[in-house]
Amino acid sequence: MEGLVVACRQDAPIPLDARFACGPRETLALVGPSGAGKTTLLRAIAGLARVADCTVAIGGETWSDPARGIDLPAHRRAVGFVFQSYALFPHMTALGNVVAALGGLPAREAEARAREWLRRVNLEGLEDRHPRALSGGQQQRVAMARALARRPRVLLLDEPFAAVDKVTRRKLYAELAELRGALEIPCVLVTHDLDEAAMLADRMAILRRGATLQDGPPDEVLRRPASVEVARLVDMRNVFAGRLAGHDAARGTSLVEWAGLRLEARACPRFAAGDRIAWCIPTSEIVLHRADRASRGERENPVEGGVATAMRMGDATVVALAPDAAPGDLLHFSVPTHVAQRNGLVPGARARVSLLADAIHAMPPAGG
Amino acid sequence: MDLAALLLSTKLGGATVALLLPLALAAGRALAVRDFRGKGAVEALLALPLLLPPTVIGFYLLVAFGRGTAAGDAFEALVGTTLAFSFAGLLLASVLVNVPFAVQPIQRAFEAVPAELREAAACCGMGRWTTFLRVELPLAWPGIVSAVALVFAHTLGEFGVVLMVGGAIPGETRTASIAIYDRVQAFDDRGAAIMSATLLALSLAALAVVHGLAARRRGGRRR
Numbered sequence: 114m115e116g117l118v119v120a121c122r123q124d125a126p127i128p129l130d131a132r133f134a135c136g137p138r139e140t141l142a143l144v145g146p147s148g149a150g151k152t153t154l155l156r157a158i159a160g161l162a163r164v165a166d167c168t169v170a171i172g173g174e175t176w177s178d179p180a181r182g183i184d185l186p187a188h189r190r191a192v193g194f195v196f197q198s199y200a201l202f203p204h205m206t207a208l209g210n211v212v213a214a215l216g217g218l219p220a221r222e223a224e225a226r227a228r229e230w231l232r233r234v235n236l237e238g239l240e241d242r243h244p245r246a247l248s249g250g251q252q253q254r255v256a257m258a259r260a261l262a263r264r265p266r267v268l269l270l271d272e273p274f275a276a277v278d279k280v281t282r283r284k285l286y287a288e289l290a291e292l293r294g295a296l297e298i299p300c301v302l303v304t305h306d307l308d309e310a311a312m313l314a315d316r317m318a319i320l321r322r323g324a325t326l327q328d329g330p331p332d333e334v335l336r337r338p339a340s341v342e343v344a345r346l347v348d349m350r351n352v353f354a355g356r357l358a359g360h361d362a363a364r365g366t367s368l369v370e371w372a373g374l375r376l377e378a379r380a381c382p383r384f385a386a387g388d389r390i391a392w393c394i395p396t397s398e399i400v401l402h403r404a405d406r407a408s409r410g411e412r413e414n415p416v417e418g419g420v421a422t423a424m425r426m427g428d429a430t431v432v433a434l435a436p437d438a439a440p441g442d443l444l445h446f447s448v449p450t451h452v453a454q455r456n457g458l459v460p461g462a463r464a465r466v467s468l469l470a471d472a473i474h475a476m477p478p479a480g481g
Numbered sequence: 482m483d484l485a486a487l488l489l490s491t492k493l494g495g496a497t498v499a500l501l502l503p504l505a506l507a508a509g510r511a512l513a514v515r516d517f518r519g520k521g522a523v524e525a526l527l528a529l530p531l532l533l534p535p536t537v538i539g540f541y542l543l544v545a546f547g548r549g550t551a552a553g554d555a556f557e558a559l560v561g562t563t564l565a566f567s568f569a570g571l572l573l574a575s576v577l578v579n580v581p582f583a584v585q586p587i588q589r590a591f592e593a594v595p596a597e598l599r600e601a602a603a604c605c606g607m608g609r610w611t612t613f614l615r616v617e618l619p620l621a622w623p624g625i626v627s628a629v630a631l632v633f634a635h636t637l638g639e640f641g642v643v644l645m646v647g648g649a650i651p652g653e654t655r656t657a658s659i660a661i662y663d664r665v666q667a668f669d670d671r672g673a674a675i676m677s678a679t680l681l682a683l684s685l686a687a688l689a690v691v692h693g694l695a696a697r698r699r700g701g702r703r704r
Contacts, residue, residue, distance in 0.1 A: 187603035
C-alpha cells in the first residue's frame, strides 16, 4: 500500500493510543476536542514530537519504528507541513519561503518551481512580498505552496484555516479541494471544525484523549456514530436512551421503544429485542408537519409536543420540541427561518414532527 | 594622546570579541532552545561577572593562574608567558569579564525566534546547520551585533581587572583607560581629556548601534 500507516502509543505526557491509515489521494481529518492529541499525532508523523512508541510508515518506507530502532529526524522525512500559524520565515519573501523548501535543487530550478507553485496558489505578482505584507489568506497560500513544492510524500495540515476570516476560509476550502484533486499523496488534516472535516475529508477519525474512537467516511461518522461518546463529540444533539423492541425483517427495519412510543428505525441487527440501547437522529432528519396541510410523510414516526425554545440563527431556526410522551427529552430540529415563522414556531406553540426512520441510528447505551 | 594605549585597547576589544563570539553563540543558543538540569545555575554562573567587582575577578585569576599552579603552568606552556603582566593574560581576563555582555543579548535574540520556525525549517528539509545559518542567524543578528558592540565598548572601558592582571606596561598591557588614569596621576589634564573624549565617542557609537538595533527589532522593518 502506498499510503500512510500510523500507530502511536504512549502514557505520558499526553496519553495516546491511536492507529490509522490514509491512502494516496485520500484526505483524513483528525477531529476531536482540544487536548485530544490531534496535533501531537500530526507532529509525530513529521518527526517533530517525540512519542514513546510510534510507528510511521509510508509507501513501504519506515520513518519511525522503535522496535527496529528507526527514527528519522524531521528534516529527512518528506512531509509538507502547514502550521496553524503558517510559520513563514519572516525575513524571506514569499518566493524565498518556497525556495527554502527546495534545498536540493539548483538555484534556478528551485526558483522556477517556487514561482510555479506560487502561481498555482494564486499568488502571482506577490512573490517579492515579505509575510508581514501579506494578508492571512495569502500567508496561508504561501505556506501551502512551501509545503507542496518539495513534492512531499504526505501533506500534513494543522488547523490551517483557523486564523482566517469566514469569507477567506470559504475561498481557501475551494482552493485546497482543487489542489488535492491534482495530488496523489495522502493528506492528514487536523481540525476541530466538523463542517470543515465533512467538507474536505474523505474519511474522518474521531479522537478523544489520544484514542481513535471511530474512523470512517464523514457522512457515516456524523450520522451514525459508534457510541454515545462519539455522538456527543460530533455535536449530535438528539441522543436518547431506549430499548430495542424487535426487528422487522420484511421491511428491513428495526423497532425502537422510546418513552412509550414505538419508532421505526434503520435496521440494527447487532442488537437483540429487549436490549437497552441509545439512539440518535440528526437535526436535519426531523421533519416538521405543516400546520395547514397534511402530507404523506406524517405517518413516519410522528411525534407531537410543545415548542420549548426556538433560536434564530441567521437563515435557519433551531427548534427544541418537548414531546408529550417524554417532555424531558428535547428533540432538536432545524427549519428555514421563514418556515418557523409561517408555522408559528414560538415557545409554547404546539408542533408535530416526523422522525425519519432511516436516520434513527441505534448505539450501545451510554457507559455500556 | 597615547595612541599606543588606544591601539592596544582596540586590539584587546577586537580579540575579546573574536574569542568570545563563537563561544557566546554556542552558549546563548543552547540556553535559548534547550532545557536541561542545572540550566538556572549555569545562567547564574555566566551572569556572575555582572555583579562581581572586576578587581575580585582579577584577584582570583592571579591566584588561579599563579606560578606553580596547574592552570598557571598550563597557560604558560600554551601561550609562552605568565598570565600576569601579559597581553594574553589580559585577554583571558577580558573574555571572562565580558561573558554576560556577550551571552545574554545573544540568548535573548535566539529566544525571540519562535520554535515553530525551527520546526518549519526541518519540515522544509533543512538540517540543523542549514536551519541555524538560514533561519536562526538572520533573525537573531540584531542581538548578535548588540553583543559585539557591548563587548567591544565594555573592553575599551575596562579598568579594574586590567590593572589587577596586566599592570600598565606600555604597548603590552597599558590600555586606554589605564593611560587616562596615568595622565590624571601625572596632572596631564589635557591628555586625559582627549583620551576620555575618544573613549566617550566610541562608547556612544556602540550604544547607538545597540539601541538602533533594539528599536529596529521592536518596530520591525517597514517596507
